[in-house]
Amino acid sequence: MTSRSAAFLRAETAAGRVTAKETVKTAIARAQEVGADRDGLNVFVWRDDEDARAQASTIEDRLADTQPGALLGVPVAIKDNIATLTMPTTCGSRILEGYVSPYEATVVKRLRAAGAIPFGKTNMDEFAMGSSTEHSAYGPTKNPISPDRVPGGSSGGSAVAVASGIVPIALGSETGGSVRQPAAFCGIVGVKPTYGRVSRFGLVAFASSLDQVGVFGATVDDAARGLGAIAGHDPMDSTSADIKVPQYHASSNADVKDLVVGLPKEYFPASLDPEIRRLCDAAVDRLRGLGATVKEVSLPHTDLAIPVYYIVAPAEASSNLARFDGVRYGFRLEGDGLRGMYEATRSTGFGPEVTRRILLGTYVLSAGYYDAYYRKAQQVRTLIADDFRRVFDSGVHVLFTPTAPSTAFPIGAISDPYEMYLSDIFTATANLAGVPAMSLPIGRVGGLPVGGQFLASHFDEARMFTAAYALERALGAEAHA
Numbered sequence: 001m002t003s004r005s006a007a008f009l010r011a012e013t014a015a016g017r018v019t020a021k022e023t024v025k026t027a028i029a030r031a032q033e034v035g036a037d038r039d040g041l042n043v044f045v046w047r048d049d050e051d052a053r054a055q056a057s058t059i060e061d062r063l064a065d066t067q068p069g070a071l072l073g074v075p076v077a078i079k080d081n082i083a084t085l086t087m088p089t090t091c092g093s094r095i096l097e098g099y100v101s102p103y104e105a106t107v108v109k110r111l112r113a114a115g116a117i118p119f120g121k122t123n124m125d126e127f128a129m130g131s132s133t134e135h136s137a138y139g140p141t142k143n144p145i146s147p148d149r150v151p152g153g154s155s156g157g158s159a160v161a162v163a164s165g166i167v168p169i170a171l172g173s174e175t176g177g178s179v180r181q182p183a184a185f186c187g188i189v190g191v192k193p194t195y196g197r198v199s200r201f202g203l204v205a206f207a208s209s210l211d212q213v214g215v216f217g218a219t220v221d222d223a224a225r226g227l228g229a230i231a232g233h234d235p236m237d238s239t240s241a242d243i244k245v246p247q248y249h250a251s252s253n254a255d256v257k258d259l260v261v262g263l264p265k266e267y268f269p270a271s272l273d274p275e276i277r278r279l280c281d282a283a284v285d286r287l288r289g290l291g292a293t294v295k296e297v298s299l300p301h302t303d304l305a306i307p308v309y310y311i312v313a314p315a316e317a318s319s320n321l322a323r324f325d326g327v328r329y330g331f332r333l334e335g336d337g338l339r340g341m342y343e344a345t346r347s348t349g350f351g352p353e354v355t356r357r358i359l360l361g362t363y364v365l366s367a368g369y370y371d372a373y374y375r376k377a378q379q380v381r382t383l384i385a386d387d388f389r390r391v392f393d394s395g396v397h398v399l400f401t402p403t404a405p406s407t408a409f410p411i412g413a414i415s416d417p418y419e420m421y422l423s424d425i426f427t428a429t430a431n432l433a434g435v436p437a438m439s440l441p442i443g444r445v446g447g448l449p450v451g452g453q454f455l456a457s458h459f460d461e462a463r464m465f466t467a468a469y470a471l472e473r474a475l476g477a478e479a480h481a
């Protein structure tokens with residue numbers, strides 16, 4: 001499947017040379033071959049091969065359409081916090097075990113309309129809280145490149161579905177780096193769109209002012225096509241922006257001669273792993289070689305991103321997760337009276353990290369602490385957003401940085417939650433500022449993938465893709481060596 005890109009599959013399907021049924025059969029066989037099951041890489045929380053086959057057979061009826069769908073016959077894996085009608089949506093949590101949504105997320109509806117075939121619900125850190133996909137109620141997902149290591153997270157299952165060649169495209173979600181960081185750890189492409197670019201309707205809310213659906217692709221083109229299919233205004237999401245979506249997969253136009261690339265010095269600290277720095281330097285040299293102008297810039301409030309993120313995100317999570325109370329959804333455990341039922345349900349249904357975030361979030365929002373923590377964090381968040389605005393206003397088109405401070409770490413290696421939170425030092429800023437960002441492979445260290453990150457101004461994904469296409473092409477096989 002890895003050699004079969006979304007563009008190839010769509011063209012072959014539209015021309016009648018490949019049937020969607022054959023493609024689904026190949027994906028199922030590939031999942032078996034790589035050991036995607038619970039006792040193997042543990043990629044999926046739910047897969048219904050019969051249903052995937054049935055959906056594939058409906059694609060044949062569309063071949064006569066004048067406009068074949070943009071993802072006609074392309075299987076797409078979906079993170080388990082995105083609502084689907086035909087499969088359960090559990091957010092990797094016991095509290096939603098077996099829960100089937102009565103409605104479907106806009107992004108899934110758009111995938112179906114584009115002719116894509118939803119292929120399984122992927123494993124994730126519970127409620128998307130985490131950076132390793134070790135903290136799912138359904139067990140950890142493993143990195144296909146080195147199965148004793150994590151795939152990154154929280155969208156680890158979706159990253160592995162693409163990295164192991166089961167599907168060319170997968171949907172994930174981003175609150176602080178959950179698509180870009182696992183993309184970096186697994187050697188694939190991961191995109192977080194501008195806040196408001198993609199509908200959140202049907203994405204189970206974690207931190208609503210940060211959350212966006214993101215896309216994984218085996219290549220920049222696959223990811224661009226995936227985003228193109230789901231982006232655009234949705235009246236069902238009041239934060240969705242009514243801004244025209246350009247064609248992202250104009251891959252032939254990867255001219256970066258007039259591009260100004262900023263290197264924010266805060267993302268290249270003295271403590272940066274020297275091997276990761278070396279690969280970033282080599283990537284920047286390539287961009288220079290293609291004619292791009294490269295200059296150092298500064299985003300002075302970068303080091304405040306993690307403290308701010310870990311106040312804002314838990315605050316919103318504590319409010320959003322109040323709905324899982326044993327009455328409205330899925331799991332319930334009886335206790336002494338109503339209050340006892342709430343306590344029993346929530347203390348058993350939520351795992352330790354989710355519980356920690358709810359406690360932290362409730363605390364920073366409580367009377368007497370709100371001003372000291374939550375309000376202050378929101379003020380600093382504005383400073384972080386202003387940093388980006390200033391740099392982009394000064395004529396810089398895109399920023400280039402490392403995606404993560406390390407390569408994939410061994411499963412079980414990070415037990416301190418704070419150390420885990422630091423995985424997102426280079427990614428959480430984009431969510432706080434709302435700007436688009438993406439990770440693409442730029443080489444390997446000790447056999448493990450390293451990602452480079454491009455960030456752009458609000459709604460300027462097209463320029464970000466142009467830079468990424470150019471770099472991907474210039475690096476060629478080096479990106480995976």
Ligand code: GLN
Binds near residue numbers: 153421
């Ligand atoms: N790792 C971060 C967290 O644990 C980001 C998660 C995400 O983007 N969903 O909150």
